[in-house]
Amino acid sequence: MSKLPFELFLGLRYTRAKRRNGFISFISLSSMIGIALGVTALITVLSIMNGFQHELRERILGMTAHMTITQEDGKLSHWQDLYQQLKGLEDIQGAAPNILEQGMLTYRGAVKGAAIRGILPDFENEVSDIANKMLLGSLVDLQEGEFSMILGSELAQSLGLSIGDKVTLIAPQGTVTAVGIVPRIKRFNVVGIFRAGMHEYDANLAFIHLSDAQKLFKYDQKVSGLQLKIDDLFRVGEVKQELANHLNQTLYVRDWRQQHINFFKAIEMEKRMMFIVLALIIMVAAFNIVSTMVMVVTDKQADIAVLRTLGATPNSIQWIFMIQGLVIGLLGALFGLLGGVLLALNIDVIVPFIETLLGIQFFPPDVYYISQVPSKIDWHDVYAVAGVAFVLTLLATLYPARKAAKVQPAEALRYE
Known part of the structure; x- marks a missing residue:
């Protein structure tokens, strides 16, 4: 049976x-x-x-950090002190300051709006992969006070720019004169071109040195925020709570899910x-x-x-x-x-x-x-x-x- x-x-x-x-x-x-x-x-x-x-x-997170910390007015002061506090946390893999503003690029009659990101090359490698996405030039070519610029490949192509050309950046932060407000204008030397593989970055993003961005956009010694890269990008909620418990000041944290939620x-x-x-x-x-x-x-x-x-x-x-x-x-x-x-x-x-x-x-x-x-x-x-x-x-x-x-x-x- x-x-x-x-x-x-x-x-x-x-x-x-x-x-x-x-x-x-x-x-x-x-x-x-x-x-x-x-x-x-x-x-x-x-x-x-x-x-x-x-x-x-x-590809998106290869060009931007997992989290960004800033203050209520959209600017962060004394970022160096905050950097030292955060580097000691277990979940924080890297941190880097940046300035993110809008500007107008012109070259030989061609005009294109772009997002201008001021960075420190030595710090940027901790939070993004831009150094490995360079087609021409290198990230270290962004030197303080030399007013150099690295462009996305599609942005450079639309303006007809290549290495060694000088492009004019028009900043919306104007200077008050007797005849009214005059936009701030500065010529930058193109020292690099990158390709991220995302149209959002390749066609609309340019990098300059952080100190040059502070002068051009009137940030003094402030930055837009401190970018963070964490060990596990899916734990941003838990890391936010850890930051709230660890930091003794009011700060605003925006993570990658909020930036690209749609x-x-x-x-x-x-x-x-x-x-x-x-x-x-x-x-x-x-x-x-x-x-x-x-x-x-x-x-x-x-x-x-x-x-x-x-x-x-x-x-x-x-x-x-x-x-x-x-x-x-x-x-x-x-x-x-x-x-x-x-x-x-x-x-x-x-x-x-x-x-x-x-x-x-x-x-x-x-x-x-x-x-x-x-x-x-x-x-x-x-x-x-x-x-x-x-x-x-x-x-x-x-x-x-x-x-x-x-x-x-x-x-x-x-x-x-």
């Missing part, structure tokens, strides 16, 4: 048994394949979206909608299980009647057919999980193969900043997909199983 409960034993046996009606077997197989394809597609698409989100987040919310919304849409594929396959199990119940009415006359309860009959449907669904989900994970892990090989085979390029590097399809598996997504597949399969078995439990032995055996 099998040690398995007879409901489980019969449910598994019915799953393996050959059908008198081959059409039922075909629908069972198609249901299993449908669930597998739905789960594979869902895991792959979510992994690709996670990859794009990770890639964009890395962007990352849009990505999360798109990911959520893709999950719902692709889950419909699994739902369609689950409905196939309903039709399969209804035909199985019709096909096995005589067996059900015999089991009932031998003492099987309606609840036992229900479990037999639920187990049979769950086996079909879970096998499909298992193959789908395996296929989805393998596909997501090898997307960097599969996509170039398809591009070579078809002779096309999905993301040309001259058009898109991200020219390769990134992929990053989030196991929480995998578990969520597996859970959805299981729940839909379970729901699909309920109606046929209840229908089987209601079969009356006398009615089923009347014409046998």
Whole structure:
């Protein structure tokens, strides 16, 4: 005798048994394949979206800090003292002062608005990756008092600038004269060009030395804020609380989530909608299980009647057919999980193969900043997909199983 409960034993046996009606077997197989394809597609698409989100987040945070500390008026005084206090904290990986203002750049009749960021090259490496994104020149070429500038690649291209050219910066902080307020104008020498891989930075950002920015924008010895880089960028909430407990002055902290909240919310919304849409594929396959199990119940009415006359309860009959449907669904989900994970892990090989085979390029590097399809598996997504597949399969078995439990032995055996 099998040690398995007879409901489980019969449910598994019915799953393996050959059908008198081959059409039922075909629908069972198609249901299993449908669930597998739905789960594979869902895991792959979510992994690709996670990859794009990770890639964009890395590019954004490669040019800006995780957190920025400032005062109520938007300016921070005595930043050196604050720097020494924060450097001793365990979660703080680096800190650097900066000045962020708007200005107008002109060169040979071309005019372009830009964000001007005053930095200290020796400190900036602690919070950003700008030094590794230089196309021409070096970050150390920004020297105090020399009024030099490093431009984004698209900004330099739009103005027609290259290394050694002199560009004019017009600052909105004007000088009061007898004839009115005159904008502050200063010529800067272009000493470097960077490419961050993000249009927001490449087309709108320029770096100058912090001391030059203080003179031009009338900051005296103040800065816009102190930028911080922490060990774990997802712990900004906890680090904020630690800073509030550690510092004995009123300061304002803004983190990377607040600075780019609309962007990352849009990505999360798109990911959520893709999950719902692709889950419909699994739902369609689950409905196939309903039709399969209804035909199985019709096909096995005589067996059900015999089991009932031998003492099987309606609840036992229900479990037999639920187990049979769950086996079909879970096998499909298992193959789908395996296929989805393998596909997501090898997307960097599969996509170039398809591009070579078809002779096309999905993301040309001259058009898109991200020219390769990134992929990053989030196991929480995998578990969520597996859970959805299981729940839909379970729901699909309920109606046929209840229908089987209601079969009356006398009615089923009347014409046998």
